[in-house]
Amino acid sequence: MKKHILEVSGIQKSFNNKLLLSDIYLKLETGQIIGLFGRNGSGKSTLLKIIFGIVPALDKSIFVNGISKNNASTLLNEIGYLHQNQFIPNHFSVLQTILLSVDKQKAHFVCEDDFLKSLLNQKIRDLSFGELRYLQVKLILSNQSKFVLLDEPFSGLSPKMIEIVMLLIKENSQEKGIIVTDHHYRNVIEIATDLRILNNGKLQVINEKAELMQKGYLINSAIF
Numbered sequence: 001m002k003k004h005i006l007e008v009s010g011i012q013k014s015f016n017n018k019l020l021l022s023d024i025y026l027k028l029e030t031g032q033i034i035g036l037f038g039r040n041g042s043g044k045s046t047l048l049k050i051i052f053g054i055v056p057a058l059d060k061s062i063f064v065n066g067i068s069k070n071n072a073s074t075l076l077n078e079i080g081y082l083h084q085n086q087f088i089p090n091h092f093s094v095l096q097t098i099l100l101s102v103d104k105q106k107a108h109f110v111c112e113d114d115f116l117k118s119l120l121n122q123k124i125r126d127l128s129f130g131e132l133r134y135l136q137v138k139l140i141l142s143n144q145s146k147f148v149l150l151d152e153p154f155s156g157l158s159p160k161m162i163e164i165v166m167l168l169i170k171e172n173s174q175e176k177g178i179i180v181t182d183h184h185y186r187n188v189i190e191i192a193t194d195l196r197i198l199n200n201g202k203l204q205v206i207n208e209k210a211e212l213m214q215k216g217y218l219i220n221s222a223i224f
């Protein structure tokens with residue numbers, strides 16, 4: 001396995017003169033699954049968008065394997081990003097979407113997916129919320145990128161599909177570095193190799209699950 005390293009530093013972000021993210025540094029390596037937590041509105045999605053390059057942050061530095069990637073267009077082949085929202089046009093069929101999203105070899109593999117194979121001729125607009133979410137996660141994880149940022153991959157999925165997506169994330173982490181943020185915290189904890197929390201604008205390392213309570217993300221009676 002070839003190891004790749006993504007390093008991002010100097011991330012500051014304010015909205016309406018309110019500081020949201022302050023001097024964030026993050027390192028992600030192949031094989032790592034970083035679980036990212038934080039209260040609603042703490043800036044998790046904004047941080048992922050800044051790393052991916054669709055939200056500007058003036059002092060950001062980003063390096064892949066030690067090479068500067070400060071020009072966002074050079075990042076497109078390096079990082080895959082799952083939005084919270086739908087990114088596929090409604091009039092596409094599932095098959096068209098797969099063929100346009102991944103290379104030929106991977107497309108064959110995605111079309112053979114147990115869950116997707118009966119949906120290939122269906123239009124995107126006719127998929128259920130969970131079916132669409134699963135398709136998007138599968139495509140993002142199947143593309144060539146070295147790193148993947150997943151914003152709420154478990155959202156709207158049934159328990160069985162969550163298990164399938166957890167497995168998919170774990171399998172793909174053999175070849176990719178992955179960040180997962182999702183309020184299904186137990187599932188995130190189960191697959192993550194490392195945990196971080198955004199707390200008062202700072203990105204902090206979580207070593208013990210109990211710190212998620214101390215930092216106000218979980219209530220004290222939360223059971224793991």
Ligand SMILES: Nc1ncnc2c1ncn2[C@@H]1O[C@H](COP(=O)(O)OP(=O)(O)OP(=O)(O)O)[C@@H](O)[C@H]1O
Pocket residue numbers: 015016020038039040041042043044045046047
């Ligand atoms: N373009 C914007 N203009 C102004 N404020 C914004 C903008 N984008 C995000 N915000 C604010 O920044 C804060 C962080 O938003 P963000 O979506 O990153 O939070 P989050 O941690 O992902 O939250 P959640 O867990 O609820 O999804 C919120 O208060 C949000 O209203």
